[in-house]
Amino acid sequence: MLLKGEQLAAHLERDLRPLYVLYGDEPLLVLEAADAIRAKARNSGYTEREVLTVLPQFDWGALLAAGGNMSLFGDRKLIDLRIPNGKPGKDGSSALQAWCQNLSSDTMLLITLPELDWKEEKSAWFTALVDAGVVIKLNAPPLAELPGWIAGRLRRQQQSAELDSLKFIAERVEGNLLAAHQEIQKLGLLYPTGQLSMEQIRDAVLNVARYDIDGLREALLAGDLARLNRTLDGLMQEGEAPPLVLWAMTEEIRALTAIRAGLDSGRPADLLLKEAKVWGPRQLPVKKALQRLSTAALEEALRHAGRIDRLAKGIGQGNIWEEFLRLGLRLCPQTPTPAGRPAPSSVR
Structure with a gap:
């Protein structure tokens, strides 16, 4: 059972x-x-x-x-x-x-x-x-479900928070459920039962996210620019090797390119996913990514990845982490930046 x-x-x-x-x-x-x-x-x-x-x-x-x-x-x-x-x-x-x-x-x-x-x-x-x-x-809840998981844990200690506050906690403990558990316990020790304010949560919760390659691939497929930026910055701060980051991003782009080309030629999606070794829960984000990406955009992303590969080998000049972000931008929905608001920060 x-x-x-x-x-x-x-x-x-x-x-x-x-x-x-x-x-x-x-x-x-x-x-x-x-x-x-x-x-x-x-x-x-x-x-x-x-x-x-x-x-x-x-x-x-x-x-x-x-x-x-x-x-x-x-x-x-x-x-x-x-x-x-x-x-x-x-x-x-x-x-x-x-x-x-x-x-x-x-x-x-x-x-x-x-x-x-x-x-x-x-x-x-x-x-x-x-x-x-x-x-x-027993798998960790994905980022989209993490606020609900945190809310349930807070209820155990007779506390609650608004959705924005729950999302704030989730973003800072992403990929590290033990840290989330510890931060929730800390809130129980610091504050009485009842509603927690955003200010209280900001004061108590540390940025303890554990960024990993799987999270990067998920952000890339989802076209989630904020998470992509945050994850790349976390990987850089944690000393992740650029060749591994490039490999993860390129593998996703190659799979998307092959499937997109097959769809353009009229082949069935399920067969193409199987050939690209896209199984189980990964199929849905891949299908959603394909809905917004053309063959031309994916082929240009592959050429961009090739330029980053040369940069990683010491050929050319530039900041490799900024190039990772630019590569990711090619796969994210293009939304105009409202007037008076800065564009998303680049990876330092």
Whole structure:
């Protein structure tokens, strides 16, 4: 059975299963979900706990042995199985499938994994876990949903804020959910319950965003100039290597160029996306980007990327980070700057 992260609390209030699997790209959410399950297990009589971590040369017989070793006092047991690389291997796959066929109410198995790719999600061992237990995928909310996530956390400590204030926090903790959690807790310590003002939030919240290449690609596809500028500036401040930034931007432009050319020749979009290896949730932002970009614009962006490549190799003069921003501008919707207002700041 598959559950969403927000469904876990209600599930635990009415039920407790002998098998739980937690996985995703956000350690904070995985940790919190695991804590909730362990607390429920303790209150339900699972007083004994054994932790197993799957490292190289791990003996999967230890899992089956742990399940067979009952307490001298007849206590129920929780086995906390952690697979840091998300790959149990052939022996692990067999052991997990065997476990799923012999579940017991006296022994609970809690498995934590990192984010899995689509191949692992369709593997025999993972499918067996989904069929036999409760599986919860816990990924960080995207930037558009982050204000709502923050509002929910504030409600837990009986605080609230206007949407502009929530967006202000979201922009400064983007890509770093643990920092968001800490900043929200800080607001609970600094201010009483009730409505928080923008001034209070500005005074308390630090700029703790963790900018990464994936965020850059998302901003590029969305044509979000403000986020693109902010992310490039963050990557520069964090010392990211320009060749990696150029590679990420160029890969997106090449994929868009190939798909756009195919669409112009009348080929079906789904086939073109498959050929460009654009899968899953990435398809929607790619399709939206293609709606605003022509073949000519994309080809000129590729030529611009070539000039940046030469600049990175010491050929020519210029600020490479400013060129990254100019390259991004080619893929953003062109909106006129209102009179009297400065244009968006360039990357320093």
